[in-house]
Amino acid sequence: MNILILGGTAEARDLAERLVAQGHAVTTSLAGRTQSPLLPPGEVRIGGFGGVAGLAATLRAGAVDWLVDATHPYAGQISLNAVAASRETGVPLLRILRPAWTPPDGANWTHVETTSEAAACLPPGARVLLTTGHAGLEQFLAREDCQFIVRLIETPALAIPPHARLLQSRPPYGLADEIALMDGERITHLVTKNSGGGQTAAKLDAAMRLGVKVIMIARPVYGPAIEVDSVDAAVARLSAAG
Ligand code: NAP
Numbered sequence: 001m002n003i004l005i006l007g008g009t010a011e012a013r014d015l016a017e018r019l020v021a022q023g024h025a026v027t028t029s030l031a032g033r034t035q036s037p038l039l040p041p042g043e044v045r046i047g048g049f050g051g052v053a054g055l056a057a058t059l060r061a062g063a064v065d066w067l068v069d070a071t072h073p074y075a076g077q078i079s080l081n082a083v084a085a086s087r088e089t090g091v092p093l094l095r096i097l098r099p100a101w102t103p104p105d106g107a108n109w110t111h112v113e114t115t116s117e118a119a120a121c122l123p124p125g126a127r128v129l130l131t132t133g134h135a136g137l138e139q140f141l142a143r144e145d146c147q148f149i150v151r152l153i154e155t156p157a158l159a160i161p162p163h164a165r166l167l168q169s170r171p172p173y174g175l176a177d178e179i180a181l182m183d184g185e186r187i188t189h190l191v192t193k194n195s196g197g198g199q200t201a202a203k204l205d206a207a208m209r210l211g212v213k214v215i216m217i218a219r220p221v222y223g224p225a226i227e228v229d230s231v232d233a234a235v236a237r238l239s240a241a242g
Contacts, residue, residue, distance in 0.1 A: 001064040001242050002030060006078055007040065010199070011096050014231045016040035019238065021047050027062070031078070040049075055085040066238060069095040069225065074133070074193050076220030082222035084140070092241075093099050095225040096234050098196040100217075101204060109214040115139050116235035118215045127219065128189045129182060131203065131216060140191070149185055171199040178206035191215045229234075 003019055009030040019026045019042060026042035036047075049055040050241050059067060061189070069082045079095070086093035092119050097207075103109045112118045115136030122128060131151050132140075137158055140148060148164035150156070153171075158165045160215040167181075182203075190207045192200075194216055226233050 001025070001240070002063055003027070003066045003068060003238070004062065004064045005040075005068045005070050008037075008075065008084060009070055009072050009174060010197075011098065011231050013038060013040040014043050015068065015096070015120070015234055016072055018231065018235050021143075022235075022239075024238075024242075031075075032162065049081070052054065052081045052084040056088045057091045058083060059091045061119050064091050066115060066241070067091050067093045068234065068238075069093060069222075070234075073097060073100075073195055073219050074198075079220070079222040083225060086225070088192050094234060095222065095227045097222075097227055097229060099229050100194045100196050100219060101196040101201060104205075106209060107204070107214065109216050111216050111218060113218050115217060118217050119143055121171070122189060122191075125184060126189045127187050128191055129185070129187045129203070129212075131190070131192045131200070133165065133193070134135065139241055149179075149181075149187070173200055173202050175202040175205055178202045179209060182206055182212055187212050189213045189215060191217070193217045 002025045005016055005028045007030055016026050016028050020041045028040045028042060028044050030033040030037055030046045034045045049058055057154060067086055069079050072076050082093055116139050122143055126146045128146055128148045130140055130148050134156055137156060140163055141161055144163055149167050150164050151167045190203060190212050198209060228237055
């Protein structure tokens, strides 16, 4: 089959590898945000489609049989575009959505809907480990009454002010290192998205052990699709269709 994968995640790379090995014609689409992305096997295209109309045109031009949304759970716009383009063209949409993290017994999590709500609920004097990525960074940094460690993979476009420090690193992160970081920096609050998966989950365990409060930003709403929670399930669903 002719399969277009919306990628940018480890799941998308894994899926492309398995579908190419099965003999499918696979194209992975990347947004182009990462400077040196790990490239999957098969064809790769980079950059936005130009909204729903552009994605729909790509599906038609490529005679795509399946569109797979394997983007990050917080890449909300492209996921909505995928729903709309699938509806417009009739190309079926399969979404891989990794399960959300859930609070362990005794954990201290505050659930919020948006980055601005998360920024607003920090108490004055909070020492914050911020792991929410580039989007909405300015809303946190406007809180000059708090101190921030901003952990990012890529350098931000924004200048980092004196009450914040940039920690550039790449997952996976282990429990011992997360405990050492939070303890060493006397972190009082961890702000995070509910990305799910194992690569960055240790911070939640570390926070619970150290009594660090977790502010958890909810996932976006994506719209209807055939949804699976793993690459295995996606391969099985596509095999059943083929
Ligand atoms: P987004 O807000 O949902 O998308 C914004 C725009 O970027 C889309 O409208 C689309 O432009 C373009 N785009 C996004 N993903 C694309 C893809 N895979 N291929 C082609 N165009 C894409 O997405 P985002 O949060 O900026 O994330 C961008 C990429 O980074 C995604 O592929 C995602 O899997 C990956 N990523 C995101 C996060 C996160 O926390 N958001 C974390 C890890 C990886 P057009 O409308 O012009 O088509």
